[in-house]
Amino acid sequence: EAGVAQSPRYKIIEKRQSVAFWCNPISGHATLYWYQQILGQGPKLLIQFQNNGVVDDSQLPKDRFSAERLKGVDSTLKIQPAKLEDSAVYLCASSLPSGGAVNEQFFGPGTRLTVL
Amino acid sequence: RKEVEQDPGPFNVPEGATVAFNCTYSNSASQSFFWYRQDCRKEPKLLMSVYSSGNEDGRFTAQLNRASQYISLLIRDSKLSDSATYLCVVTPYGGATNKLIFGTGTLLAVQP
Secondary structure (H helix, E strand, O other): OOOOEEEOOEEEEOOOOOEEEEEEOOOOOOEEEEEEEOOOOOOEEEEEEEOOEEEEOOOOOOOOEEEEOOOOOOEEEEEOOOOHHHOEEEEEEEEOOOEOEOOOOEEOOOEEEEEO | OOOEEEOOOOEEEEOOOOEEEEEEEOOOOOOEEEEEEEOOOOOEEEEEEEOOOOEEEOOEEEEEEOOOOEEEEEEOOOOHHHOEEEEEEEEOOHHHOOOOEEOOOEEEEEEO
């Protein structure tokens, strides 16, 4: 079974530039997550989708970050404009829909962003 | 106070040693608990779930103490391949949203 796919794997940009990341979840997984992992820290949830609806975006810096999952499958995360502190690995994960028991989240390889 | 706190380490242990990691969480309403493993420059992967009754999987044993809001992971007979960062994870609301709160991770280096 194919895992969670992400692209690009690496991105280097200058501050104030824009960048977009793409994620394709595991087939059949209705729930998709974007996490930010800064060096030396654990992943932090930015946004969670169930199908194409947002479940939780409480920690998404909405002045510069946006995410969409228009058809309930693939998702894109955008940063505009980027700041130095956005340098991190952006992880996408997917799971079966939540409800009752907590379902295992499967992570993609991540996109490593460096903002200069 | 962080929601999930872990000693970042590193824990440097020889092969064959037994090593234990601890984690505390601040939200007494947290419902579910896990340990994830993250190899260097790789994505996190679920290692095991944690229950009050304890959970054992081969050389790995996880334990939850709800009264103390404390989670532990014990690794027996450490292997070189166990070298990784171990992330303590809690869900604040149970299964309603599947939201995971990660600790900063504890780095384990098993040496020959």
